[in-house]
């Protein structure tokens with residue numbers, strides 16, 4: 001098959017999933033063409049069957065805002081004609097699905113099918129903004145096939161929009177750089193009273209991640225036992241959160257690491273992963289923690305309970321319930337047997353339910369279904 005993939009190359013889980021999928025498809029012998037404004041950061045080495053096409057946005061004095069969506073559509077048309085693409089797979093609706101549908105319509109001959117994968121904020125945040133809502137709805141309904149990364153997101157999409165298309169759920173999968181950890185034995189620390197309990201948080205520090213909750217949780221935890229929190233990632237609320245930590249005299253308990261390439265090294269040194277988001281379609285970072293054998297304490301937002309199984313791989317806490325987070329984390333700190341059981345379950349469930357060898361063929365089957373529909 002000849003598959004085009006368009007995605008955000010640098011930001012967030014949608015780009016990671018798109019890139020990992022492309023690498024898998026190329027390894028499987030399919031010809032994969034990435035189309036974006038920059039090379040996805042995980043495509044930083046040669047892969048057989050994998051190509052990159054850069055979208056160049058023409059600048060012109062009348063363009064107050066350079067029209068990326070149109071430039072992307074034009075590039076998809078060019079690549080589709082040059083290499084005879086069968087599929088263009090758009091990750092994130094705005095602008096990728098919209099541009100992909102436009103490209104297909106420009107081609108006019110029905111040779112190109114559009115698959116759109118819904119990732120989260122394209123539906124829950126950006127998608128429901130009045131200026132985008134109808135465009136998002138149109139782009140979903142005009143796609144030839146639509147997938148969602150969780151049952152929750154499929155349901156949310158059906159509720160928020162008037163959807164005429166089936167939405168096929170294909171969950172996210174463990175990124176390749178975590179697969180080597182499958183056979184690594186799990187080691188659970190039994191803490192001495194002075195030894196800090198290590199909590200890891202990974203996010204883009206957007207308001208919907210509720211990173212400030214972590215400060216409120218830690219403020220209470222440190223009255224009971226020593227804690228060290230690795231804060232991984234960067235984004236709009238990082239400075240605010242650092243300031244809050246300073247104001248509350250909690251600096252010694254936090255290490256802000258910024259963006260990191262090998263988060264597995266940090267997770268493997270952590271006792272627990274904490275994700276208190278108020279919206280999360282899936283929670284790829286939680287899955288990465290589980291693949292490392294790290295128990296998770298997450299909110300009950302969105303698709304998180306489909307990944308972190310309450311009472312099995314960790315705990316699920318209602319969004320914003322600080323006292324409950326504190327209780328659950330404390331329980332795990334003082335019960336290493338429970339933590340070990342959760343760690344074992346987390347790793348088992350991650351590799352059994354979310355192994356790329358099991359998930360990526362689901363995309364291929366779906367492409368085939370869409371191509372064979374007529």
Ligand code: GMT
Nearest residue numbers: 012013014119120121280281282283284
């Ligand atoms: O979490 C973010 O803000 C980034 C965002 C993205 O668009 O890359 O992540 C979304 O897609 C990921 C991959 O499918 C999911 O694991 C995240 O849960 C989802 N984020 C939200 O729904 C907030």
